[in-house]
Every structure is written in structure tokens, then in C-alpha cells.
Amino acid sequence: MKESGKKEGAASSSSSPPCAACRLLRRKCTHDCVFAPYFPPTQPHEFANVHKVFGASNVNKMLQEIPEHHRGDAVSSMVYEANARVRDPVYGCVGAISSLQQQINILQTQLVITQAEAMHLRVHHTASSNIIESQAKYFCDMDMVEHTSYGDSMRSC
Amino acid sequence: MKESGKKEGAASSSSSPPCAACRLLRRKCTHDCVFAPYFPPTQPHEFANVHKVFGASNVNKMLQEIPEHHRGDAVSSMVYEANARVRDPVYGCVGAISSLQQQINILQTQLVITQAEAMHLRVHHTASSNIIESQAKYFCDMDMVEHTSYGDSMRSC
Numbered sequence: 001m002k003e004s005g006k007k008e009g010a011a012s013s014s015s016s017p018p019c020a021a022c023r024l025l026r027r028k029c030t031h032d033c034v035f036a037p038y039f040p041p042t043q044p045h046e047f048a049n050v051h052k053v054f055g056a057s058n059v060n061k062m063l064q065e066i067p068e069h070h071r072g073d074a075v076s077s078m079v080y081e082a083n084a085r086v087r088d089p090v091y092g093c094v095g096a097i098s099s100l101q102q103q104i105n106i107l108q109t110q111l112v113i114t115q116a117e118a119m120h121l122r123v124h125h126t127a128s129s130n131i132i133e134s135q136a137k138y139f140c141d142m143d144m145v146e147h148t149s150y151g152d153s154m155r156s157c
Numbered sequence: 158m159k160e161s162g163k164k165e166g167a168a169s170s171s172s173s174p175p176c177a178a179c180r181l182l183r184r185k186c187t188h189d190c191v192f193a194p195y196f197p198p199t200q201p202h203e204f205a206n207v208h209k210v211f212g213a214s215n216v217n218k219m220l221q222e223i224p225e226h227h228r229g230d231a232v233s234s235m236v237y238e239a240n241a242r243v244r245d246p247v248y249g250c251v252g253a254i255s256s257l258q259q260q261i262n263i264l265q266t267q268l269v270i271t272q273a274e275a276m277h278l279r280v281h282h283t284a285s286s287n288i289i290e291s292q293a294k295y296f297c298d299m300d301m302v303e304h305t306s307y308g309d310s311m312r313s314c
Contacts, residue, residue, distance in 0.1 A: 055215050
């Protein structure tokens with residue numbers, strides 16, 4: 001989520017330029033403008049897309065219903081959605097959701113296959129260790145039996 | 158994506174009930190209503206959320222700009238986004254995107270760890286096979302040397 005709607009500009013005074021929203025809507029940007037903290041005049045495209053997709057009136061209503069400390073995140077997510085909808089008018093950011101879900105399915109399949117392979121190798125590894133151990137023990141025992149029978153009991157494993 | 162905006166109702170005639178959009182907007186549903194094919198009267202909540210989030214006018218404009226054979230998918234994705242925004246006014250469906258991205262990060266980490274484990278086991282497996290082989294060969298050779306020195310050259314591996 002690259003788009004940002006964090007507070008970058010303050011509500012406009014008579015001396016400062018109007019926020020991107022008020023400039024686009026051609027209205028006076030007052031000190032209590034709900035858009036000004038999130039749509040600074042330096043980023044006009046962000047509000048343009050949000051306005052095109054959600055409508056300024058809807059965004060205004062939605063922001064009023066959200067506690068002030070969550071409004072920055074709400075604007076960020078709306079900017080993200082609006083940009084996605086402008087890029088892809090058919091699927092919008094739902095296209096990204098489908099794509100991420102496909103990636104998850106692929107990763108889950110790869111993980112299951114790799115886990116099965118690791119399990120298979122682990123079983124083989126244990127079996128091999130047992131063979132090495134028992135093989136060594138077998139030949140060691142054989143050695144002792146043979147050397148004892150030939151009167152050489154000094155050698156041991 | 159469970160929400161569906163596929164064609165389920167046809168444009169309303171004078172005898173059939175108005176589509177969910179025209180009913181909510183309290184207007185006459187004509188035979189060329191752009192909403193009627195995608196917002197049947199049986200699913201009023203879908204249009205209510207789309208209207209609340211995007212605004213009927215914006216949806217109308219967006220649908221007009223999309224080829225007719227893509228409009229069903231466009232409505233489906235807008236219904237999905239609108240429902241997500243109503244459920245979560247701060248993050249909307251961007252919350253789902255963040256959650257999916259986190260799942261992808263977790264799966265990628267698990268996959269890298271499991272792949273490394275499998276690689277480690279594969280190397281050990283090959284080393285163990287070589288040990289078993291060389292151990293067997295060593296003891297077999299020792300056997301032959303010893304048995305030959307004791308005059309028993311009949312035993313071989």
C-alpha cells in the first residue's frame with residue numbers, strides 16, 4: 001500500500017493554497033475542511049481518483065463516521081482502492097485479491113510437496129543412520145568373534 | 158469473491174418489479190436501465206452498499222465506460238469492495254490485501270525453511286549412502302584380507 005493519505009497538509013487558511021479536494025471542487029477551503037489534512041495541494045491526482053471512484057460527498061460522509069485518529073488510514077485505503085479501480089475498471093483491487101489468493105494456493109502446494117519430501121528424506125536419514133550403526137556393530141562383532149577365535153582378543157571396537 | 162453481480166434480472170418492464178437500484182433511488186425502471194441486469198429486486202442490500210460507498214451516479218458512469226460483456230464482473234467486484242468497506246470502514250478490502258500479503262510472507266518463510274531442511278537432509282542422505290557403501294566395502298575388503306591371510310580365500314563379497 002504505497003499510496004498515502006496521512007496528514008501532510010493542514011486545513012487551509014486564507015494565506016495558504018486550498019487543499020487538493022477544494023481546488024478540484026472549486027470551493028473555498030476553510031479551516032475545518034475535512035479533506036485538507038489528507039489531501040494536500042501537492043498531490044492533486046490522489047483526490048481526483050478518489051472523487052472519480054467514490055465521489056467527494058461519499059468520502060466526506062465516510063470520513064465523518066470514522067474517529068479522527070483512523071481517518072488517515074481510511075483515506076490511504078480509499079486512495080489505494082481508487083487508484084486500482086482507475087487502473088483496472090473491471091476488477092479494481094479485487095483483481096489484486098484474486099492474484100494474491102492464487103499466489104497463496106501455489107505457495108501452499110509447494111510447501112506441502114517440500115514438507116512431504118523432507119519427511120521422506122527424514123525417514124530415509126533415520127533408516128540410513130540405523131543401517132550404518134548396525135552395520136558397524138555387525139562387522140565389529142564379527143571382527144571380535146573372528147579375532148577371538150584366532151586367539152587375538154586384544155582388538156576391540 | 159462470493160458476491161455476484163451477474164445477470165439475474167432483466168431490465169424491468171411495466172409489469173415486472175423495478176430493479177433494486179431503481180427501487181432504492183425511487184425512480185422508474187425503464188427497459189434500458191443500466192442497473193437492472195446486475196441488481197435484481199431480490200438482492201436489495203447489494204445495491205444499497207454499492208450506492209453508499211460508490212454512489213449510484215459514479216457506478217452508472219463506470220458501467221457506461223466498460224464494454225457490456227465485462228459489466229457483470231465489474232459489478233461483482235464493486236459489490237465485493239462495497240461490502241468490505243461497509244464491514245470495515247477504515248481499511249475496506251485493502252485490509253484483506255494486507256492480510257493476504259502477510260499470509261504470503263509467512264508461507265514464503267516456511268517454504269524457505271523447509272527447502273533448506275530438505276536440502277540439508279538430501280546432503281546427509283547422500284553422505285549416509287556413501288558411508289554405508291564404503292563401510293560395507295571396507296569391512297568386505299578387511300574380511301577378504303583377513304580370511305586370505307588365514308588361508309580361507311573362498312569367502313568373497
